[in-house]
Each structure stands twice: as structure tokens, then as C-alpha cells.
Amino acid sequence: MNIKVMIAGCLALLLLSKASASTLRMAFNADPISLDPHEHLSEGTLQFSHLVFDPLLRWNKQGQFESRLATKWQRLDSRTIRFYLRQNVTFHSGNKFSANDVAYTINRLKISPDFRAMFDTIDSTSIIDDYTIDVHATTPNPLLLNIMTYVFPMDKTFYKDQDQIIKYGETFASRNVSGTGPFTLVSRELGSRMELKRSPAYWDTKSVGNVDQIILTPIRADSTRLAALLSGDVDFIFPISPIDIERTKRASGIQVVTLPSTRILLLHMNQNRREEFQDIRVRKAINLAINQSLIVEKIQKGYATPAGQLSSDRFLGYVKNLKPEYDLAKALELMKEAGYEKGFRISMMAPNNRYLNDEKIAQAISAMLARINITVDLKTLPKAQYFKEFNNKTADIMMLGWLSDTMDSNNLFEFIIACQDVETGFGAYNASEYCNHSIDENIKQANREMNPERRIRLLQQIEQAVYNDSVVVPLYWQQLTWAAKNKVRIQDIVNDQNYPYLGDLVIEDE
Template identity: 75%
Template sequence: MKIKAILFVFLALTLWNPATGTTLKMAFDADPVSLDPHEQLSEGTLQFSHLAFDPLLRWKQDGHFEPRLATHWQQIDSLTMRFFLRNDVKFHTGNALTAEDVVYTIRRLKNSPDFRAMFDAIKSVSIIDSTTIDVHSTYPNPLLLNIMTYVFPMDEAFYQGNDQIIKYGDTFASRNVSGTGPFIVTTRELGSQMVLDRNPNYWDKKSKGNVDKVVITPIRSDSTRLAALLSGDVDFIFPISPIDIAQAKKAQGIQVVTLASGRILLLHMNQKRRKELQDIRVRKAINLAINQKLIVEKILKGYATPAEQLSPDNFLGHISDLKPEYDLAKALQLMKDAGYEKGFRISMMAPNNRYMNDEKVAQAIAAMLAKIHIKVELKTLPKAQYFKEFDDRSADIMMLGWQSDTEDSNNLFEFIIACPNPKTGLGAYNASEYCNPSIDSDIHQANREMNPEKRIRLMQQIERTLHNDAPIVPLFWQSLTWAAKDKVHIKDIVNAQNYPYLGDIVIAN
């Protein structure tokens, strides 16, 4: 599919033709399902957003914020934050970025099924002048700046009237792009290749990035993806399978970069689909039958951390005494006590190209549950098909990975654990259909609590309740691992959120 573009954009690209163009050839395990930055709250969408769009501010590697389209910001009062925009930014169409575009974008985010829960904290946005806006919160919010890293201003004149958001739908916004980002989408063949050319009018003249073209090829197979790097067909890959890391490290001219992350992998157990899962003894038995440490050691080769809660140890909600517990004898006794000594059959779905060795992890879990006489009918799917099935809650047990959008425990709770509410967006990824009003109350309080110590207590209380109720199975926090040719300086542009800032990447001559 060819992306529609304004004629003069192509003319600009033709005139801007450096003598020594540098191309970055990348291979991901999958490509983004849509070009609409608000259709799906996913890692693939956000990676693409950092290519074709720009945020108001973004995370630095040290965990602090870096100004981007907003030059700076200031707190006006307890409910109002003022943002000052750059005045030299143009969209890919040539339209100038103004405060109206930012207001339009935030309003669209508030209407997005996937993003609205996060942006519900924003009551309204008012325009002070063409480069200044005030963001008004519904209540004092300790995470407002964290939320604003998800505002990638869209070109209102380009999208207006054609901006409906339909998940997995064929819309104007899912096929056409006008952002302010460092690259312009020129060609996209879904499932095959996406080509982006350097934006000749990009505002960030201080960036050291020297890549003129990015070619992204989805390669589902881990071994094939690594082979493409080793043969020189691509320059940069993600992810690299744990079983391939040793080979990559031994290869001449190849570098491997690994970072710990807060991405939690978990299983949802749907209590509405199966009466067996309504019994806490069965849910606890499933938790006890799954050996997280063995999965990390044998399948992930140590490139993850076994989990017994959602919050990693650098998040406020983390409880240090909650450790993974594997006890097969206790699990069997719980199954017997619940009246399921002979077990039962259950369906399970997982992706096969989304998380690190996800299919192998799912297969190992099925084998572990067989030891307590639960016969798992496992189906794995590519990412593009899997998440539609996830949204439809198509299996009794479903796998999910989640990176906190705000680098805070409460974001995990809002999307994965809160009672599902289509109007607010809370619980949008709660495929267990679990609903505990006390947790929802704590989530709301934590979003308003400005005292860090009180926030800690609230979020740790949620973690403790989840541990006691066992509605999910926390598996592990996944490490992020990239591999590239030595001449590609990836250490400078990768981060724990896994949004490589490719506009700033340097390839040595």
C-alpha cells in the first residue's frame, strides 16, 4: 500500500538528496498493526509514533524527561500545567504546528478506547496563544507529565473529518500519516516492509542522527531474524532470542545490548467464561503449578526476572516479600479440595511473535498445568491476529505483556486489573473479567494522592489484594535485548521503554 502524501513533500524529498545517504535496515518480529497512533496502546504503535510523530516530551535513558515539541512547562496551580510549544515545527504536509493541533490531539486521545483511561485525568485543554496551552487536570495528579509523554501532536487540517478510530479497521488514519517526526512514511506493505525517508524539514537540527532512510522488515522467526543480521541483510534487530544471544556475542562485528525493563508477562484467567476459575482454590493451584524460575532459567536463559506481582522492584507498588512460589503438591491438594481432583479441559491463547519466546513459554505452561490434570488446548497466533482475539476474550486463559505507560504501578492496575468499563477505558486489557471495587477505589485514590508515602501504601495494598485473590498469574519481567552491527550506535538511542529514538541514531562510516 502506498501512503498518500502531499505533492510538495515529495518534491522536497527529491531536492533534498544528500550525496552520502545512509540507510538503516531493521528487522522487528512484527510491524505495527496500524499507522493511527491512537488505535492501539501497544509497543509497536509507540515505536512507530517516535518515528513519524514527536511527543511533547519524552523519557531519557536516566529516567528524567526531555523537552521535545514542548520547550518547557510550568505549574500554574494545583490543577493546571502550562506547556510552551516550539514555533519552528511543521508537519509532513508543510502545515505549521500550533496549539490547536495539540488540543485536537488530546481530545482525540480522550476518545480513544485504548488511551481514554490514561487521559481521563485531563479535564480540558485551553489555548493561551498559538504556542501555549494550559492542561487542566480533573484532580491534582502526580503523573501528569508521565501522561503527556503520550501526546504526539497530529495534523488537524490533515486528519479532520477523516479521524474516526476503529480498532483493526480500515480508516484514513490507519493508512495515512502527517506527523512532525524525523521520518516520513513513503511505502508500507503490511507484513512485508515499511520504508521511511528522512524528513527534510525536521525541526531538531541539533540531533546527531545521520540516517536518511529506514527500511523495516518484519521477520517473525528468531533464527531467521538473527541470520539476516549475521549475513548483513539488516543492520539492527529486535528482539534477539535468549538462545541466540551467545551466538550473536561471538559473531565478529556484532554488538548485543540488554536492558532490564518493567514489562510484566502474565496470564489472565477468565472467571466469566469458566466457573472453575471462579473458585479461588483453582486459581491459586494454577499459580502454584507454574514454575516461573524454571521458565526464566531454561527458556529465557536468565534474560528475565521471575515475578509474583505486577510491580517491578523500582516501582512504588513493589512488595519485597512477595516471591514466586512453586509447590506442585499444594496445587494438587487445592484442586482436590475444590472438587477437581481429576482436572478439566481449558482453552488458552498466546501470541507467537510478540514477547520473548512467547510460544515456547506458553507450551511450557501447558505442560506444567497438565501435572495438576488441567488439559490445555493451546492456540498461538501472530501478533496482528492475536490481539483481536484478546479483545474478544476468545480463550479461558490469555497471555499479556504490559509495560507501564507512566513508569508507575498504578498504570498496570488501571489497564490490567480494574473493573472493565468501556466508558472510562479502565480495565481495557483485563481479560480475566476480575472486578474488585476495593481495588478500583485504591486506584482512584492513588491517582490523586500527591504524598509519595501514601501512594506507596495504596499501591502495595492493591498488590497484596491481587496476591490473595489470585485473578492472574504473574510470570516474569522481560529483559530487552537488541543486536546490531558495531557501526550502528544503538546504545545511545535504546531505552527501558523500548522506543528506540531512531531519529538520533548514528551509523559510522
């Protein structure tokens, strides 16, 4: 009897192995702008990095750190963590992975315009041996491990002497890639198609993932993307328009997975471009004239949470009593007090395929501002074109979504609120061009404060100051919604940061 059971088990394993190789056809609303993992600090870049590279460590669904290229780590003191690296790992080029690649990657992150604000807090690395490396912070650093989730080791030999970082530029690193991740890049037509195949030398042989090939087709229009899933042309899509979620849930053979997220959507008001925005009464009036709850109810159909601050309630900087306010009468009164009763005309730009319903939301905001006599000349652009304009601060008001990958308020503050500093990377996404040096000092102090209670007070003080000064217009924290065929077990690999771990995805036999 035992022999029969053993034989049956072996046959089952053979059948499983024969069925293991699967192709995933997915349609997302956009694809990564560049192959360089350090060119853009964006969701698309980090999604791509989790496919082709591997991080030292990553977040699991319980919000805990999970080992990847670092098998374990040890805090030596308040400034230093020692990482023990995985052995017998090769890059897609065939080069061996070692501590030299980690040191090289961290040094490159320190000079990246988009990442240096975080990595400016890293002083140096010390290579102990081929598979042991110490990372030293400039000061005591409570977020050193969190920051290391951004380290996707690059192939030092492959990129050597051709690793220049140019935003929206044509470089070797923006067109070529060698990582240690589960997939290798086969072909790429920007904005049209990307094909990847599973790396035969991938180190994680314990992964249950059975996807052998990925074909990504970026589809901008929500209705077209959903139609592709319902017709069977693709297996997995993101996002789904809120207006279509209930219909999708009722579709035969389709599953919908929704998770709350800490991604905040907000508006920047450029104080250097517009003298009016230098007046706190005008900034406050704009905040009061925009009805976040109505946007969430009517446009997002409840699949978001109205925001009155940047920090979500999962972050240490969250201040419980800072709620979204809508008061049109008070907004008109403030405009009159500021001398702008008759209003003025401004320019506004937003993407039309980056955030869920971004174009509709921008149009609704334009209509809301018209009620306080601010005429908005709105222009929307596809993601790839929009962020070039955002980088140049082309419009008076610009839309931005931000997810703190360190799962900490200070990531929001140092990138979005801090005074712009090219050398440190502070304020890299501060399109308001707002600058408050006392806030900056608190941001820097929070980056080195090891006492949890004092750090909470610092972060909440920053959040309150940003609110008091009406620096930006927080809109909402979005929910993430994916849909897939029932055979695609996306519930196991999606997360609230929207970096699906596709290397671990299982597609069941039909």
C-alpha cells in the first residue's frame, strides 16, 4: 500500500512539473519609462526591479522584512548593519553576485537625483568578505533597514564605465539590463509591449512560481484594459476603474482583489511661478474649495479614503484630528481677504494614465476651483510625457501620487515637502517649491532619532506644520484593485505597495 502511495505521489509530481511552465499575459496602465532602476523613483521602476533584479530584502504581507539577496542581517550599532549575502547567485550576464555589487549599487544610489535624498543618509560600506558587507549611516538611523528595501544590486562588471544616470536620457543603463531576478528581458517596445522569460539560473529554486513567460501590454484606457481581460486576451490587469469593479466581480471566471494602500494623491501649488500661491490665505482657500469626499464618492466610487494630511493612519506621523475640510463660503472669504475676490487664471497639469481616474479628478478639481473664481487651464498627458513636465515644473498646479516604500512619514516629507537641494536630493519631488528650514531640520532629526516616542513627536510636528501652512492639497489615499482569471493566483502575490511578486505567481491548470 505504501509503495502504491509513493508511486502515485511520484506520478503527481511528474504531472505537476509538466504543467508548471505557464505564460502570463498582463495589461497594466503603463510600463516603466526606463530600464535603469535608479533613473526614476516610481512605481513602474520598482515593479520592473522586482521582476528583473532582486532586492536585499523586501516587505511581506504582514509588513515584516523578508530576506532575498541578503539571507540575514545584524545591527552592530546605531549606525551600522551587517548584511550576510546569498552565495551562488549569478546575474543574467553570467557574472557572479558578491558584496562588490552591493557596494557599487549603494554608491550609485547616492548619486541618483531621485534616490539620493534617502541614500544621502548612508555614509559608506565596508566589504568584510565576498558575501558580507557592513552599511554605515552618517548618523544613528532608525530607518536603515527600510531604506535597504530600495537596494536592488546591479551587475558592477556589466555596467562598469557606462552607468551614467540621466533622467529621460538615452544611456546604456536605460536600454540594457543585467539583474539577478526571476525574469530576464527578451524584448521591449516602449508604450507597446514588453516580453520577459524566466531565468533558468534563478537562485530561488524553492519558489512555487511557475510563470515561464510574461507578456506585458500597456493599455491606457480602463475600458479597453478590462475588455481585454473579459475577452480572454489577457490574464491579469491593473487597475480597474471603480465604476467597473462591481461588474467585474460578477463576471464568470474572474476574480477581483482589492487592498487599501498608503499611496497619497495630492496637488502641488508652485509658489515660485505664482505670487498668489505665496499667500497662505489663497493656499488655504484652494484646500477648502476642493471636496475630497465628493471626489472619492462620485469618481472613485468609494474605493479610496479622503485625506486631510500626507501620513496615512499606518504611519507614525499621522495626526488623528487632521481631517479633510470642505467649506466653500470660507474659501471665498479667504480669497476676498487676500485681494483676489475676482480670482485669477492658472495652468494645471495632470497625467491621464498614471493614477486611477486621474484625468477625471483633474477635471473635477478645475470645476471646483472655478467656484472661487480661479480659472484653470488644464492639460493632461500620458505618464511618460507628464513626468518630464513635472520634473520641469511646467504648470502652476501639478498632480502627484506618492507611496512611501519605507512605510514611514519621513519619506513623504523629505521628497515632497523639504526645500529642494540638488546635492542631497531633498525636495526632489517638491513641485510647490515651498521651503521651510525649520521643517527641514525636523526632517533631518527624524532621520536620526532612535527614540521611538521622540521620533513620533517630530513626525507629527512636521505633519501639523504642513497642514497649518497649507503647503499642498492632499486628496485621498487610493485603494489598489487588480483582476485576473480565476486560475491566476494573484491573491498570493499582490501587496499594498503594488509590487506584485510575479516570480512567485502560480497559474493553475485549467
